Amino acid sequence: MSNSLLLHPLSPPVPPASSPSASVSGNHHQRILSLLKTCSDMSQLKQLHAFTLRTTYPDEPATLFLYGRILQLTSSFSDVNYAFRVFDSIQNRSSFMWNTLIRACAHDVSRKEEAFMLYLKMLERGESSPDKHTFPFVLKACAYIFGLSEGKQVHCQVVKHGFGGDVYVNNGLIHLYGSCGCLDLARKVFDEMPERSLVSWNSMIDALVRVGEYDSALQLFRKMQESFEPDGYTMQSVLSACAGLGSLSLGTWAHAFLLRNCDVDVAMNVLIKNSLIEMYCKCGSLRMAEQVFQGMQKRDLASWNAMILGFATHGRGEEAMDCFDRMVIKPNSVTFVALLIACNHRGMVNKGRQYFDMMVRDYGIEPALEHYGCIIDFVAGAGYISEAIHMVMSMPMKPDAVIWRSLLDACCKKGASVELSEEIARRIIETREGNQSFNSSYSGAYVLLSRVYASASQWNDVGIVRKLMTEHGIRKQPGCSSIEINGVSHEFFAGDTSHPQTKQIYQQLEVIDDRLRSIGYLPDCSQAPLVDATNDGSKEYSLKLHSERLAIAFGLISLPPQTPIRIFKNLRVCSDCHEVTKLISKVFNTEIIVRDRVRFHHFKDGSCSCSDYW
DNA sequence: CTAGGGTTAG
Structure with a gap:
């Protein structure tokens, strides 16, 4: 089929008045259809649209089919405004057209709400009823805007229209409930769906990871393997779960699993590598994070940000800044959050101010709440x-x-x-x-x-x-710290005496304090007054018995000498804690890495619940 | 007659 029409869009005018016979009309539509297939940009498409308008009868089914195609192409070129114009010009719109436009909106960052409005309009007009393709698109849009109430309405419609058994629709529901943090609803859909695909499992695992149910996520991952091979999406969630648990042994296992069981494409994937970097950073192994980072042939913005943030949160401010200086792509606002954290952990106030100014002046990035928060x-x-x-x-x-x-x-x-x-x-x-x-x-x-x-x-x-x-x-x-020994995580609260080895731990604490005293450091934290400021009957413990010290003491007695001790805190690591930790690490000639675990839950109203920004 | 599902850091 020649392309001449595209070059001479006005040359073959076939006036509708010439009443083409059915077969001629069929050929004509066929011809336009094949030309549409060769379309590669909006200007070509617009010419063909104009040609279709001039040379066809608007009410013929074959013409409507053409408009469907045009609408679809317009959407694929992301010209949603034009798609709306085409859409509005058609009288009897098919489900396909509604679906296509809803999908176009769902994919457009600024039109997520419109997708739902369109869906309502579709029901209201009644010119065509929703089908199994409609719901996945609408649900995606709902998930994106965390529209739980909208999503629930759609869920009712799904059942009403008899699509309660469709895999795609159910996956959309799991994703929606997962994004809104409604774990039980997601789980209910997952448990009750008649047929599950890989995506169903991945969406459910992802939902668990999002709310911090890391153990259950990994359990489900094992269960999944009875019926499906994990793919890149699965492994992404699995790595997040390991990171969330802060378990280096699980994370290392997941890394090995990835290399052994997933195809090269998945294992080489930049996104997976980024997850690996993040996992190793969160599990306290900067060394492995760096190794993954160094070994990447291709790095995207997230790779650099993950690495800079890793250095920053481990208190290695200089390396974070070096990494930033070596960055070959344009930083974004997350990069600067990481840099500000790096400065914060090292007490470099002026450097931090410089980065803040640089961000605004040199990169034109509007400071967000987080940047103000850091500075x-x-x-x-x-x-x-x-x-x-x-x-x-x-x-x-x-x-x-x-x-x-x-x-x-x-x-x-x-x-x-x-x-x-x-x-x-x-x-x-x-x-x-x-x-x-x-x-x-x-x-x-x-x-x-x-x-x-x-x-x-x-x-x-x-x-x-x-x-x-x-x-x-x-x-x-309550503050809680944990340490992993031989793959088992041990948790401590302040003043905790529930650990089976409590006696040895407290003896070790005495040893620590003696050693600190011997180098002339009197831990003033141990002299802090006991203030009973809690309302749950528990005591406000002095810093001496704070959870991280218990965890460090346990680490010292359980690990071979000079093994790095990795501690996790549920709350933000404070500077006092850094001070004491540094001293202990010096006296015992052992690396102590204290990491805070942060959980973020974003809500529709823009609020978030978390212990802190970092 | 067309099509469809699941990721980005704090």
Whole structure:
């Protein structure tokens, strides 16, 4: 078939008035159809659209079919505006056309809501009813906007229209419920679907990983292997689960599994390598993370960001910055979050300010809440509290609880006035209004405030805060540290005596303190007053019995000498902890890596629940 | 007569 039509779009005018016979018309449509197949951009498509308009009868089924194709092509060229114009010009739109447009919207970042609106319009108009292709597209759009209530409506329609057994539709439902954090609904769909594909398993495993059910995710992964070979998507989730558990042995196992059981394509995949880097960083093995990173022939932005963040969170600020300097692609806002974290962990206030300015000036990146959060945290932490407050006030967006808490934290440490601390605590508590999601910053505010009162000897106020916590049902989130020994994770809370080897652990703690004293370091943390600021009957333990120290002590007695000790904390690693850790590591000539585990859950209203930004 | 599902870091 020649391409001449495209070069001379106006040359063969066939007026509709010439009443083509059925067979001629069939040929004509066939011809346009084959020309459409050769279309490679919008301008060619527009010519063919114009030609179709001029040379065909609009109501013929064959013509409608052509418009369907045109609509589909328009969408594939991502010109959704034009797709809408084509769509609006057609009278009797088929399900195919509705589906195609809904899909185009679902794929367009700025039109996710429109996809759902279109679906409603489709039901309302009734010119064609939804079919099994409609629902996966709508569900995808719902998942993207975390539209749980919309998704539930669609779920009802699915059942009503009799597509409750369709694999694609059910996969869409699992994905939707998973994205919205509704694990039980996702699970229900998964358990009840009559037939499962690889995607069903992957979506379900992904849903578990998203809510932090890492153990269950890995269990499901093993179960899956009875019927399917894992692919790249599966392994991505598996690696996230290992990272979430912070288990280096599981992570290493997953890496080996990947090399042994997945085809080269999957194992070589940049995305998988990025997951490996992230997993090794989160499991405390920077060495392996670097090895994977070095071995990559191709690196994308995520690879660089993962590596920089790895250095940053391990307190290796200089290497993070070196890595940034070697970066050959344009950094994004995540890169700068990583750099700011690197500066924060090393107390490099001025360097941090430089990066902040560089981001805005040289790269034109708008600072987000997270960037302000980082910089305010360390400006305040370095004692420049009024400057930090000024930054909070001049931020273009509303500060969240995490930012206020950084300020309160600094006030607490730097001995700011009780009035100022009270004011800031009030702001934190205000952010809770209308926000149901749990955020440890709220409980943190109460705990910090009670500490402010305690250090000012305002014991009455300490009592008031404690009472408030009870009244508001706020529980202090206990600090918890874990260490993995021979593939088993041991967890410790502050003052914990439940471990079978408690006696040896506490003896080891004495040894640690003796050694520290012998080098002239009197751990002032052990002299911190016991403040009972909790409302659940538990004691507020002095730093001496903090969970990470118990975990380190256990590590020292369980591991061969000089083996790196990797500790995980559920809350953010604080600078005090770094200080003590550094000393212990020096005295015992052992590398101690303390990593914080962060869980992020994003909600539709833009809030997030997490212990902190890092 | 057409088509469809599952990833990006803090």
